[in-house]
Amino acid sequence: MIVDLRSDTVTKPTPGMLEAMFAAKVGDDVLEEDETVCELEEKLSEMFGMQAGLFCPSGTMANQIAIKAQTQPMDEVICDESSHVYRYEGGGIAFNSAASVKLLRGDRGRLSAELIEPHINPRDIHYSATSLIVLENTVNKGGGSYYTIEDIEPIYHLSRLKNLCLHLDGARIFNALTEAKDAPKDYGRLFNSISVCLSKGLGAPVGSVLMGTTDMIRKAKRVRKVLGGGMRQAGYLAAAGLYALNHHVERLKEDHLHARIIGQALETLPFIDHVMPVETNIIIFKLNHDVNPDSFISRMESRGIKCSKFGHQSIRFVTHLDVTPDMIDYTANILKQVL
Structure with a gap:
């Protein structure tokens, strides 16, 4: 018997998922003509109560696009010291966004408004401009620890008060939702952007969806193109994501x-x-x-x-x-x- 417990990224498509992939209606997604990609983006955006979505090849790309689209060079991003965007995305924040990072030590990777507030830089030319807070749900290095809506709301109110954007690395967001019994739409009202990975617990072979406002996703689409993430007949992959959302959440x-x-x-x-x-x-x-x-x-x-x-x-x-x-x-x- 072989039991692969290295990661939930090692899953293989189920027979039903493969059937859905083979039956997908596809077009050129760079030309916005792949109807299965559009269906996936619309389904998740509606589920989370957000305006628009963007299908990306990976969670890393979705996160890096979100950071790039919501910061300027010389800005600063606040995140936990164990967060995926800092530890496991190849130094992408520095390379892609020319932003610095303020690392905090949360409770098994989970931040709080009380922890974040003292580390927001004043508007002073001597400091980088704090512009974005990134949360991760669930927290990989935290042993799958998760935020509830009640945990996030004070951080949301702080971000509004300080005029900061708030991004969710939702790599395993459905694992968190399953345990907390929170509604996806509650997340949509709290975050400026959310990335949802389809290739971990949901079992799709590849892909993540970044969600946000229509304007932000328009900018994100340009960044995706620059990063080489514009795929063509991507509907075969998007169909796997749709199947996963319909069959693998419960x-x-x-x-x-x-x-x-x-x-x-x-x-x-x-x-x-x-x-x-x-x-x-x-x-x-x-x-x-x-x-x-x-x-x-x-x-x-x-x-x-x-x-x-x-x-x-x-x-x-x-x-x-x-x-x-x-x-x-x-x-x-x-x-x-x-x-």
Whole structure:
């Protein structure tokens, strides 16, 4: 048995998704003639109560476009020190937007208005101009921790008061919505822009959608073109995203249940120092100091279970739609024997 817990990006399209992809009606999306892409953009924009959407090849590109479209060179972006836009997007904020970054240390990656406010720069020529706050939901480095609408509203009011834009890296937003039971449209009223990744928990092979105002998306479309993200008959990919939205959102509860089962199993093991609270589909745990993480990963892989090193002494498991209950039981049993 092979159990791939490295990431929820490793999923393969389901038979139903493949069928939808093959049946897609396509055109040239750069010429705005791909009706399946348009359908996907309109569906998500309506779902989140936003004016327009833009289909992008990746979540990284969607985030970087959002930052570029809402900042000027020499501006400053506020985000958590563990955020994906800072850690895992190749220094894109500096390269693409010529903006600096103010890094804050939130609660497992989650910021608050009280934490942010003292770090907003005054309007002074000696300082970079704070112009954008970026939140991530769920937080990858936070072990799948998530914001609720109640958490975000004070940050929204602060951003309005200080005339700042607010962007959501919604890489796993539907995982957060599933747990918090919040409505997508509540997010649309709080954020200037939102990116939604389709290729993680939702199981599409590729793609993200950036949403915002009509004017912002018009500007974003130009930035996407400059970055080489203008795709042609992209409807085959967009069809996978549509299928995922229609069939794979409710089942995210299964991934969260599977993650909790693994988390509970880990807490009983003597070689585990600490397990982060398991709230969605990500499990991050720290091995005791005398356990070599590379050896642990190798031993797990020799038994058919793939996982990722995630910092000093830390390991990450991620559940997803290709992981079955039998695989979860198998993993829990192997963990008891691996050391």
